[in-house]
Amino acid sequence: MSAKPTVGIFDFTGCEGCELNHLNFENELLALIGHIDFVEWREAMDDKAEHYTIAIVEGSISTPDCVQRIHDIRNRCDILIAVGACAVNGGMNAMKNQYPLEVVREEVYGEGKDLFATIPASPVSTYVRVDYEVRSCPMDQGEFLRLLTALLSGKQPQVCDNPVCVECKLNENECVYGKGMICMGPITRGGCNAMCPTHGQYCIGCRGLVSKPNMKGMVEILTNSGLSLEEAQKRINLFNTAERERILL
Amino acid sequence: MKQDLNINVHHLTRVEGHGNIVVNMKEGVLEKAQLEIVEAPRYFEAMLKGRSFHEAAIITSRICGICSLGHQMTSLKATEEALGLEISRQTLLLRKLLIHGATIQSNILHAYFLAAPDFLNVGSVFPLVGTHPEVVLRALRMKRLANDMGEILGGRAVHPITPVPGGFTKIPAEADLVEMKRRLLEECLPDVIATVETIKALAGAVPQFERETEYISVRSEEEYGLYDGNICSSDTGIHPVEDYLSVTNEHVVSHSSSKHAKHHRSSYMVGALARFNNSYDKLHPEAQKAAEALGLQPVNTNPYMITIAQVVEVAHCVFDSVAIIDELLAQGLKAEKPNQNPTRFGRGMATTEVPRGILFHDYTYNRRGEIVKANCIIPTGQNLANIDDDMKKLVPEIIAKSKDEITLQLEMLVRAYDPCISCSVHMLDVDFIE
Numbered sequence: 001m002s003a004k005p006t007v008g009i010f011d012f013t014g015c016e017g018c019e020l021n022h023l024n025f026e027n028e029l030l031a032l033i034g035h036i037d038f039v040e041w042r043e044a045m046d047d048k049a050e051h052y053t054i055a056i057v058e059g060s061i062s063t064p065d066c067v068q069r070i071h072d073i074r075n076r077c078d079i080l081i082a083v084g085a086c087a088v089n090g091g092m093n094a095m096k097n098q099y100p101l102e103v104v105r106e107e108v109y110g111e112g113k114d115l116f117a118t119i120p121a122s123p124v125s126t127y128v129r130v131d132y133e134v135r136s137c138p139m140d141q142g143e144f145l146r147l148l149t150a151l152l153s154g155k156q157p158q159v160c161d162n163p164v165c166v167e168c169k170l171n172e173n174e175c176v177y178g179k180g181m182i183c184m185g186p187i188t189r190g191g192c193n194a195m196c197p198t199h200g201q202y203c204i205g206c207r208g209l210v211s212k213p214n215m216k217g218m219v220e221i222l223t224n225s226g227l228s229l230e231e232a233q234k235r236i237n238l239f240n241t242a243e244r245e246r247i248l249l
Numbered sequence: 250m251k252q253d254l255n256i257n258v259h260h261l262t263r264v265e266g267h268g269n270i271v272v273n274m275k276e277g278v279l280e281k282a283q284l285e286i287v288e289a290p291r292y293f294e295a296m297l298k299g300r301s302f303h304e305a306a307i308i309t310s311r312i313c314g315i316c317s318l319g320h321q322m323t324s325l326k327a328t329e330e331a332l333g334l335e336i337s338r339q340t341l342l343l344r345k346l347l348i349h350g351a352t353i354q355s356n357i358l359h360a361y362f363l364a365a366p367d368f369l370n371v372g373s374v375f376p377l378v379g380t381h382p383e384v385v386l387r388a389l390r391m392k393r394l395a396n397d398m399g400e401i402l403g404g405r406a407v408h409p410i411t412p413v414p415g416g417f418t419k420i421p422a423e424a425d426l427v428e429m430k431r432r433l434l435e436e437c438l439p440d441v442i443a444t445v446e447t448i449k450a451l452a453g454a455v456p457q458f459e460r461e462t463e464y465i466s467v468r469s470e471e472e473y474g475l476y477d478g479n480i481c482s483s484d485t486g487i488h489p490v491e492d493y494l495s496v497t498n499e500h501v502v503s504h505s506s507s508k509h510a511k512h513h514r515s516s517y518m519v520g521a522l523a524r525f526n527n528s529y530d531k532l533h534p535e536a537q538k539a540a541e542a543l544g545l546q547p548v549n550t551n552p553y554m555i556t557i558a559q560v561v562e563v564a565h566c567v568f569d570s571v572a573i574i575d576e577l578l579a580q581g582l583k584a585e586k587p588n589q590n591p592t593r594f595g596r597g598m599a600t601t602e603v604p605r606g607i608l609f610h611d612y613t614y615n616r617r618g619e620i621v622k623a624n625c626i627i628p629t630g631q632n633l634a635n636i637d638d639d640m641k642k643l644v645p646e647i648i649a650k651s652k653d654e655i656t657l658q659l660e661m662l663v664r665a666y667d668p669c670i671s672c673s674v675h676m677l678d679v680d681f682i683e
Contacts, residue, residue: 015317017311020314020315021314023358033378041373044362045375046372047373092311096296195404199418200417200418201413
């Protein structure tokens with residue numbers, strides 16, 4: 001890649017926590033701007049640009065306006081990186097897809113339900129080609145820097161496809177199930193160094209599924225731990241509603 | 250003088266979320282002056298329905314990345330109230346310390362990165378790296394320390410991991426708190442003093458505009474109310490949290506996918522300036538000195554001074570954090586497990602001050618510990634009507650200026666409120682029909 005690529009950061013439907021994590025690179029921000037030029041970033045700057053070497057996209061696609069904007073960005077960038085669960089696999093936003101849209105809108109806005117358009121919340125890749133992804137909710141800062149470093153030095157970034165359990169074992173953590181809690185580690189894609197179990201919490205599944213998850217086994221573990229089948233499905237769906245539609249249907 | 254004016258700022262920059270400023274004046278008559286909220290609704294009710302009490306804070310934290318700690322704390326308090334879960338003094342102190350870290354982080358981000366560029370006539374913080382490197386480095390240093398507080402105590406600054414109903418899943422090491430205190434005293438305090446000097450030098454660029462309004466915040470008689478307290482209105486006095494619906498009165502308006510709120514008048518203000526006005530007497534004496542140096546006195550009615558009030562609060566949070574760490578170290582950190590055995594299942598209401606203002610969470614649980622009803626009322630949603638009312642008074646006052654100048658001053662007004670638009674369209678106030 002040639003020197004000083006231009007970078008735009010774009011937000012769609014989400015909490016903007018991933019964007020905040022870019023602003024939270026306090027120790028690295030000055031070094032970063034030595035290697036890349038931020039040319040558009042609505043949350044942090046006024047400027048706009050026509051073309052981007054790299055477009056970094058956060059959030060799900062959930063309105064007709066989002067669809068138009070993501071196509072426009074794709075047409076004007078060389079490389080598109082989806083960051084965070086909402087952009088990579090739909091994340092929590094996709095949970096609304098379980099209900100008919102009419103019902104959801106009427107429940108929230110009542111008589112004003114036609115004022116605000118919405119469509120099913122989807123990952124960015126449903127609409128345009130995504131070149132690279134940075135998973136987690138919020139996006140993992142270390143993973144983002146590793147990807148950017150690889151791209152800037154012309155190397156192919158590594159993609160993790162082992163479950164969180166592998167990294168949990170490497171951290172020598174006691175199994176979360178052994179502590180009487182439930183955990184999404186067995187089907188959740190690693191790369192986070194089992195951050196939540198290492199902090200005494202269970203894996204909530206924010207990185208989405210490994211490419212070949214053993215869903216039957218997962219449901220069995222959860223129901224053996226005292227959850228009903230319905231509760232087990234709900235736990236799995238927290239971050240995986242859209243991804244399960246793709247994998248299982 | 251009869252004039253026409255049309256301003257349409259699409260997707261205002263340097264704010265969290267998507268909003269447009271629309272102003273129409275025809276022949277000198279103001280037809281429209283409003284902040285349109287165009288953020289995509291997210292329908293959090295679909296996410297919370299039937300969810301376990303273990304998951305409520307995990308989900309509501311995702312309403313907003315910038316306010317994730319505040320949502321988490323308020324959510325945990327509401328759940329603990331609903332389920333009758335007591336927390337220890339240690340948990341209380343660690344949570345207050347987390348709130349201070351998040352307040353420092355958010356206020357510094359707003360003052361230096363989002364608001365200051367306006368005072369220096371640049372479009373973002375990046376040009377300042379070249380022209381004012383020491384200022385940018387100082388801002389980054391303060392933000393890093395505040396985020397480190399979040400990481401050490403919460404496992405992660407955005408969507409923290411360790412705070413759960415009844416306590417923490419991991420307790421920090423004493424050595425980490427000792428080091429945190431050292432950095433607060435040796436690094437952060439000089440930076441706070443320098444920040445007051447920097448902001449004082451910029452204070453001349455703060456637009457002069459006054460509009461008296463109702464100020465609503467948390468107030469505690471024991472301390473500067475952030476983690477807990479009653480609802481305080483500058484018009485009507487103290488109200489218990491259980492009365493929050495009669496204070497906020499949310500309603501749908503057509504130009505905003507976030508609902509508006511009103512209490513005693515057509516609008517009210519929440520956030521740093523409302524807190525400052527209502528609880529000035531509870532600020533740390535050093536923070537009161539900083540306010541004096543910055544020319545801020547209660548009751549201040551200039552919304553552009555919100556940013557100044559944020560800086561005063563940073564001073565308060567730094568000093569109070571040191572006091573909290575001292576108490577934690579004096580009593581010694583205990584390896585406590587979170588108390589997660591409900592003693593009842595019912596309704597719990599909670600309020601917390603988050604950087605942008607007073608936040609309410611209200612949950613009702615069934616006997617399986619699953620949410621059947623939920624409501625969150627967000628600071629930015631409460632400020633929207635007040636912003637519209639400000640614009641309606643401001644535009645006629647500055648109509649003699651050029652369109653570019655008027656636009657900039659309106660943008661600065663909206664930015665001063667540090668709006669968090671993702672939060673405001675969380676859309677979560679609905680009865681679930683089982």
